[in-house]
Amino acid sequence: MRVLIVDDNASMRTLLSVLLTSQGYEVVGALPDGNGVTEAVATTAPEIVCLDYRLPGRDGLSILQEINSTYPEVDVLFMTASEGSDIEARAADAGAAGFLRKPFSQKQVIDELRLVCATRRQVTRGSNSAGAPKSPATGRGAVKPASIGGTQRPTVVIADDNSSIRLLLKGVLSDLGLNIVGQAANGEEAIRAVMTHKPALLFLDVNMPILSGLEALPRIVEASPETAVVMVTGDTSRTIVQQAAGLGARGYIVKPVRPSYVEKFLKELFKS
Template structure:
């Protein structure tokens, strides 16, 4: 039996469905269904119970964002990867706000879609592992935090990890502009700030956060960080960074060192 997540493919292009089926099957991912339209997607998820849905944004008679919102509400354990050829510059931000787990634009290579699915798979595994560990009861929070990441799954994971460490998360947001506003509202001890976000990227948000709340410590979170980016983040006031994919123990250790307690 495969330990990899099951996938439901939803796309109106038969050629793309076939390509995705081939990519995933060759990597050992079980394909449990294919749909060519948006009608009945939510019901099909309830019946087939896929771990991941590859959802085309432009489906006949359906709006991909509306479908995403329905799936997130009715099937919160299902991760949705949106696939689109739409050039709307705000689409990724809108999808992130709605709860997308992954996002990829057409045309894409097999390596790109498989990398995105692996990232989502890794995050699902961490969330499951984290969910098996009870959150300890603390008389008072050790510290407070704001989390900013455009991945809904990553936000959930970070909130869970920080809660395990006795840190109260005031707010979890999906873009840099929201992060700046949340920091101004809550004045947290810690900010977990993703580098690559829609609307406002992490470096720009970092600069604004340090101007408004210079005592808040900021951890940059990214899947890749060059020497130049590390230097730029440091110059803007970042206290450190964590590379994705990460595990809860490493995040907890980094946060504990940064805030001065044994997490």
């Protein structure tokens, strides 16, 4: 697995380079600031970027958004020493595949990267098989639908303004045996996609342009009451969760998206 490291602390760059190399990763570069990161991604072709938040030149969140927009197939492990309570949610909503708060141990780095790599493998597997007809019980860990949608292979629409998260969810859900019939990048598009496809499931991002997920949710429930709406969010505050449930959502998935949690959630949902 090819990794690009971006951190303004020389000791941290050295530590991560040595640690990741010892674990079998190929470190393709180590940058000291936020300038030229996307250009480095283009030239070094990493699969994972270890990205610090506080950087000279540019902050990590803006770089994360640019990477996910330009190279949605690249996973970003976001790192920060910031004590801000909302930074993890902001990074997750921006498309971070993983999160580390400094100071962190070597074990934390290794464990988080393993989760990122495991998710990448499942996304790749799902993406490769997305167009192939199969029953829900075909793949490893495939979800067996019961009542939702009344079909052998439940249909799904994914609505998220982040192309990286849409790609991730498409791969994970396809690998679990679901049929992705539509995607949307804002609340208005989500409403139109639901009206067109009447999917069994809608994965709906909370924070989107034009109409947020919470603003679009009542219109979606009215247009297709049989669609089970699952909110996708990096913010799990009680207010958001209760508001979504009150508007008709059947539950929520927390970013960064983890395939094992999605699988467990869907199996519980299909039981109901």
